[in-house]
Each structure stands twice: as structure tokens, then as C-alpha cells.
Amino acid sequence: MKILVCISHVPDTTSKINFIDNNTRFDTTGVQFIIGPYDDYALARAIELKETSGATVTVLNVGTADTEPTIRKALAIGADDAIRVNADPTDSYFVASQIAEHAKGFDLVLMGRESIDFNGGVVHAMVGEMLGIPAISPVMKLDIEGTTVKMTKEIEGGKEMVEASLPLVAGCQEPIAEWKIPNMRGIMSARTKPLKVVEPKAVDKLIVAQKFELPAPKGAVKMISPDNVAELVTRLKTEAKVL
Amino acid sequence: MTTLVFVEASEGKIKKTSLEAISYAHAMGGSVVAIALGTVDKAELESIGKYGATKVLHAADAKLDHPVIQVYSSVLIQAMQQENADNLILANSSLGTPVAAKVAVKTGAAFASNVVELPNTASGFVVKRSIYTGKAFSFVEMKTAKKVIAIRKNAAEMKETGGSAAITAFTPTLNDADFNTKILSTEKATGEISLPEANIVVSGGRGLKGPEHWGILEELAKTLHAATGCSKPVSDMGWRPHHEHVGQTGVKVAPQLYIAIGISGAIQHLAGVNSSKCIVVINKDADAPFFKAADYGIIGDAFEVVPKLTAAIQAAK
Ligand SMILES: Cc1cc2nc3c(=O)[nH]c(=O)nc-3n(C[C@H](O)[C@H](O)[C@H](O)COP(=O)(O)OP(=O)(O)OC[C@H]3O[C@@H](n4cnc5c(N)ncnc54)[C@H](O)[C@@H]3O)c2cc1C
Numbered sequence: 001m002k003i004l005v006c007i008s009h010v011p012d013t014t015s016k017i018n019f020i021d022n023n024t025r026f027d028t029t030g031v032q033f034i035i036g037p038y039d040d041y042a043l044a045r046a047i048e049l050k051e052t053s054g055a056t057v058t059v060l061n062v063g064t065a066d067t068e069p070t071i072r073k074a075l076a077i078g079a080d081d082a083i084r085v086n087a088d089p090t091d092s093y094f095v096a097s098q099i100a101e102h103a104k105g106f107d108l109v110l111m112g113r114e115s116i117d118f119n120g121g122v123v124h125a126m127v128g129e130m131l132g133i134p135a136i137s138p139v140m141k142l143d144i145e146g147t148t149v150k151m152t153k154e155i156e157g158g159k160e161m162v163e164a165s166l167p168l169v170a171g172c173q174e175p176i177a178e179w180k181i182p183n184m185r186g187i188m189s190a191r192t193k194p195l196k197v198v199e200p201k202a203v204d205k206l207i208v209a210q211k212f213e214l215p216a217p218k219g220a221v222k223m224i225s226p227d228n229v230a231e232l233v234t235r236l237k238t239e240a241k242v243l
Numbered sequence: 244m245t246t247l248v249f250v251e252a253s254e255g256k257i258k259k260t261s262l263e264a265i266s267y268a269h270a271m272g273g274s275v276v277a278i279a280l281g282t283v284d285k286a287e288l289e290s291i292g293k294y295g296a297t298k299v300l301h302a303a304d305a306k307l308d309h310p311v312i313q314v315y316s317s318v319l320i321q322a323m324q325q326e327n328a329d330n331l332i333l334a335n336s337s338l339g340t341p342v343a344a345k346v347a348v349k350t351g352a353a354f355a356s357n358v359v360e361l362p363n364t365a366s367g368f369v370v371k372r373s374i375y376t377g378k379a380f381s382f383v384e385m386k387t388a389k390k391v392i393a394i395r396k397n398a399a400e401m402k403e404t405g406g407s408a409a410i411t412a413f414t415p416t417l418n419d420a421d422f423n424t425k426i427l428s429t430e431k432a433t434g435e436i437s438l439p440e441a442n443i444v445v446s447g448g449r450g451l452k453g454p455e456h457w458g459i460l461e462e463l464a465k466t467l468h469a470a471t472g473c474s475k476p477v478s479d480m481g482w483r484p485h486h487e488h489v490g491q492t493g494v495k496v497a498p499q500l501y502i503a504i505g506i507s508g509a510i511q512h513l514a515g516v517n518s519s520k521c522i523v524v525i526n527k528d529a530d531a532p533f534f535k536a537a538d539y540g541i542i543g544d545a546f547e548v549v550p551k552l553t554a555a556i557q558a559a560k
Binding site: 011013014017019037038091092093096116117118119120121122124125126128129130133134135136137138140150153154155156157158159160161162163164165173174175205206207208209210211212213214215218219221222223224225226229230232233234235236237240242243 | 253312313316335336337338340341342343344345347348349351352353354355356357369371372373374375376377378379380381382383384385386387423424425426427428429430431432435437438439440443467485486491492499500510511514517520521523524534535536537538539540541542543544547548551552555556558559
């Protein structure tokens with residue numbers, strides 16, 4: 001079985017978000033980039049399937065050369081080889097088009113349910129549509145028997161057990177697998193694993209980001225004495241008007 | 244301009260986020276056609292017109308009771324064609340967003356998810372999206388004639404227009420090959436207020452010490468008609484079900500009021516709640532980072548403060 005894991009290269013969860021050039025560009029100063037947390041779950045499940053069923057795992061990232069340390073980390077965790085589509089991942093449709101171009105021939109395409117930078121949450125569905133195969137998300141459990149895939153997906157207020165046949169695309173989230181941390185041997189071998197760089201295919205721009213904005217700063221917290229919780233109720237009613 | 248709005252229903256009842264989507268479409272101008280799939284209560288279908296739709300398409304086929312994304316997207320495309328719709332609007336939900344993504348790819352429409360404001364059409368068609376898990380916004384121009392937009396909860400106010408809508412049966416062609424995922428079973432907490440939909444959320448963290456103490460939190464939630472949520476360690480330890488876990492890796496909520504009890508306010512938790520209109524924090528540690536993100540704070544022991552708060556709300560009713 002051939003598994004493709006698509007990873008995003010995103011600012012660490014705790015990063016401070018800032019923009020430069022008149023709010024048209026993300027400020028990378030001091031920002032540490034990581035594999036998207038949801039993509040990390042997808043990768044971890046792929047490595048488990050590799051260990052139990054002898055699957056091969058290829059990672060794919062749409063990104064500029066800056067993302068190579070992130071891709072090498074995925075190789076260190078246990079992926080066999082990698083593809084980098086050499087382009088700035090400007091929007092979901094563009095990224096999905098690039099993934100679909102390289103995903104043909106894979107039995108299973110795993111990725112996170114969303115990236116934590118653009119939070120589109122739609123790349124998996126777009127890739128599924130482009131390839132004409134089922135796309136399921138957010139997947140919390142995934143088991144394969146022959147060509148049948150049994151999954152548990154989260155829905156508002158509960159979960160749904162679903163079944164589909166390979167090939168398919170799954171957008172993953174916890175607790176599908178435990179995150180894996182690269183060990184020394186993994187890190188050493190990652191250096192020599194194949195990383196193929198390919199140029200993007202031309203895609204029409206359907207969406208263009210014009211500028212960015214930060215939310216308005218929050219006012220200071222109003223402290224209320226624990227001996228006077230009635231005051232909180234009054235304030236929520238009359239001041240915040242949320243009760 | 245005609246806009247189609249996909250109306251999601253659960254157990255026959257229409258979701259509030261879908262009525263917000265109707266209000267959003269109405270505010271955009273032009274005519275609004277709603278579409279509901281599967282079994283939906285008649286009174287619910289009739290209520291849609293109040294929010295600005297002039298026509299409601301109902302595809303009542305029981306085969307549509309289970310939301311198979313491929314099938315739903317195909318039905319929506321057929322409805323768009325029949326109505327000659329320019330836009331498709333729906334709620335940014337675990338069902339709405341992937342359905343929208345497929346419709347967009349099939350129809351060549353530009354798609355924006357997580358949209359938080361009405362489009363600016365002064366020059367082009369620009370929508371505001373929430374990005375970096377609520378830590379920023381981006382303004383994106385949608386360049387195609389047809390557009391698909393998934394709007395975030397609370398981004399549009401539900402507004403009654405006083406109108407009414409004609410309900411028409413809609414009979415799409417259902418292709419067997421589209422039923423490519425089989426729903427084996429569903430486990431859903433019934434009778435609970437849905438967390439992503441709730442106007443008020445009461446959440447508890449590790450500070451509540453154990454699942455046996457959740458009674459005080461549930462009592463408060465019941466009094467406020469609120470949904471209950473929790474921090475990640477709480478669901479990791481199995482004190483509460485996974486679908487209640489709020490934050491970066493859990494559910495993102497945007498209620499009018501979020502009450503956090505015994506939660507420290509780690510950045511990953513804040514990422515899921517920072518779009519709430521008003522945040523109240525109850526924590527015994529004056530230095531808990533959550534106080535910096537809060538509108539109101541009480542420094543105190545949850546086991547003393549929460550029952551007092553429940554009583555005060557009951558007294559004020
Ligand atoms: C990649 C990643 C993703 C993550 N995603 C999420 C996420 O989605 N959601 C999430 O919540 N976390 C997430 N986390 C975990 C997060 O970093 C924190 O560990 C977690 O939010 C802490 O939960 P907590 O506040 O309940 O517990 P703690 O940090 O242990 O805080 C407990 C709080 O309770 C207070 N307290 C104790 N006793 C009482 C009392 N009697 N009365 C009142 N207050 C009391 C304490 O003062 C303390 O502030 C993530 C972490 C990582 C690395």
C-alpha cells in the first residue's frame with residue numbers, strides 16, 4: 001500500500017502573529033515553524049500503518065525551500081521519501097490542485113483536518129473531488145481491512161462511524177495516533193532520504209489575499225470579588241449585555 | 244443575483260447557524276433560495292422564510308437523511324443550476340465546509356471558508372476571513388463570477404424580515420456511485436445543547452480535579468441554558484467526552500458568553516475561544532494567564548464560587 005501524507009509548514013502554536021509591508025505579508029521574524037499539528041496526527045497514523053502493514057509513506061509539502069527542515073523532520077519521524085512542490089501555498093484551491101497532481105497512484109492520502117495558519121479546512125475535500133475519490137474529515141480513528149477503510153469521524157456533538165473503499169482521502173485529528181518524536185537514527189537517516197523538488201502546475205487564481213489585520217486589542221479585565229458574585233450577574237446583564 | 248443557502252438540520256430541526264447563513268445571504272441583497280435535505284419538520288421549513296428566503300427547496304428523500312458529502316454536493320449543484328444561482332452560502336461546519344469545497348471545485352467557483360463579515364463589493368468582492376486560529380484576519384478577493392462562502396457562527400446576526408417563503412419539493416437525480424461512504428452508526432449526545440451552536444458555554448479544566456465534580460458546572464450550565472466544554476487534558480483523561488474539548492486541537496467556539504472554570508488559559512485553549520464576545524474566568528490563581536484574555540474575572544475557589552454564581556443567576560431570573 002502506498003500512503004501519501006500532506007504536511008503544512010506553519011508557525012508554532014504559541015507564535016505571536018504580526019504582519020509587515022503595510023499588512024500585506026506575514027512577519028516570520030522570530031517565528032518557529034512546525035509540521036501542522038493536525039498533519040502530525042496524519043503522519044503518525046501513516047507510520048503506524050507502515051509498521052503494521054508494510055506500507056510506504058511519502059510526504060508532500062507545497063512550499064518554498066524554507067520548508068525543507070520541516071519536511072526532513074517528517075522523514076526523520078519515519079516517512080520514506082518526500083516531494084516538495086516549489087511554490088508559495090497561497091490558497092486552498094492552489095494547494096489542493098498541486099496535491100491532486102501528485103496523489104494519483106496512492107491508495108491512501110492523509111492530511112490534517114485543517115492547517116493552523118489559513119484554517120481553510122477544505123484541502124482534503126478539494127483533493128477528493130479532484131481525484132474523484134471519497135474524502136472524509138475530521139477522522140479520529142482509521143483502520144484498514146483489505147480495501148475497506150473503517151473510520152470514526154467527529155460531528156457536532158458526537159461521532160459517526162463510516163466505511164469507504166480505498167483509494168480515499170482523510171483529514172485527520174486526534175486521537176487517531178500518538179504524535180511521534182524523531183529519534184537519533186531517524187534524524188541521521190532523514191538526511192539521505194530522497195526529497196524530490198518539482199515545479200508547480202499552473203492554476204488559475206480564484207482568490208487573492210489583499211491584506212491582513214490583527215483583532216482589536218482587548219480592554220483590561222474587570223475583577224469581581226468572590227464574595228459578591230451577584231455583581232458579576234448584574235454586569236453581564238447591563239454592561240456586557242450577554243445574559 | 245440569486246443566492247442558494249444550504250440549510251442544515253439535525254433530528255428534524257434546523258440549525259441556528261443555517262438561519263444565520265440565510266440572514267447573511269439576505270443582507271448581501273438579491274433573492275435568497277434555501278435548500279434543506281432529508282427529513283425536516285414542516286414547521287421548521289416554514290420558519291426559514293422569516294429570515295429572508297423567498298423560496299425553500301425541500302429534497303425530502305429519506306436517502307438524504309444521512310449526510311454523505313459527495314451526495315450533498317451533487318444535490319446542491321443541481322439546485323444551483325435549477326435556480327440559476329450565482330452564490331452558495333452555508334455554515335462553516337463539519338458538514339458545510341467540505342460540501343462547499345466540493346461544490347466549488349465542480350463549478351469552478353472561488354471558495355472562502357471561515358468568513359466573518361459581509362462582503363465588501365466597493366471594488367471587487369472582498370470577504371474577511373478568520374485565520375491563525377482567531378489570532379488574525381485576512382481580506383481576500385473572490386475573483387470568479389460564482390462564489391461559495393462558508394460563514395462562521397455568530398458572523399451574521401439572525402434577523403427576522405417578516406417575510407415568508409413558498410416550500411417546493413425538489414427531486415434531485417441521485418447517483419448511486421456518489422454514495423461512496425457508508426454511515427455505519429452515529430453516536431450523538433441527545434438533548435444536550437450543541438457546543439458549536441451554543442450562545443453560552445461553561446467550560447471546566449483540570450482545576451475541577453475530577454469528573455465527579457462536574458455537577459457544579461452542569462448545574463450552572465443548566466441555569467444558563469448553556470453548553471458544556473472542557474480543556475484538552477480533561478478530555479484526554481476521559482473525564483469528559485472528546486467532542487467537548489475546546490481549543491486549537493478541539494472545537495472552536497464563538498459564543499456570546501464563555502465561562503472558564505479552573506482553566507489556566509494556555510495559548511492552545513485560548514485559540515479556540517478568542518472569538519467569544521465576552522469571557523468570564525474563575526480561577527484560584529491570580530496569575531493564571533486566562534485573566535489577560537478575560538472581560539471579567541473572579542479569583543477564587545471554583546467549588547465555592549460556582550454554586551454561588553448559580554444561585555445568583557437563579558435569583559436574578
Ligand atoms: C499542540 C498542542 C495543542 C493543544 N491543544 C489544546 C486544545 O485544543 N485545548 C486545550 O484546552 N488545550 C490544548 N493543549 C494543552 C494546553 O497547552 C494546556 O495544557 C491545557 O489547556 C491546560 O488545561 P487546564 O487549564 O485545564 O489545566 P492546567 O493548566 O493544569 O490548569 C488548571 C487551572 O485550574 C486552576 N485551579 C486549580 N484548582 C482550582 C480551584 N479549586 N478553583 C479554581 N481554579 C482552580 C489552576 O490555578 C490552573 O490555572 C494543547 C497543547 C499542545 C502542545
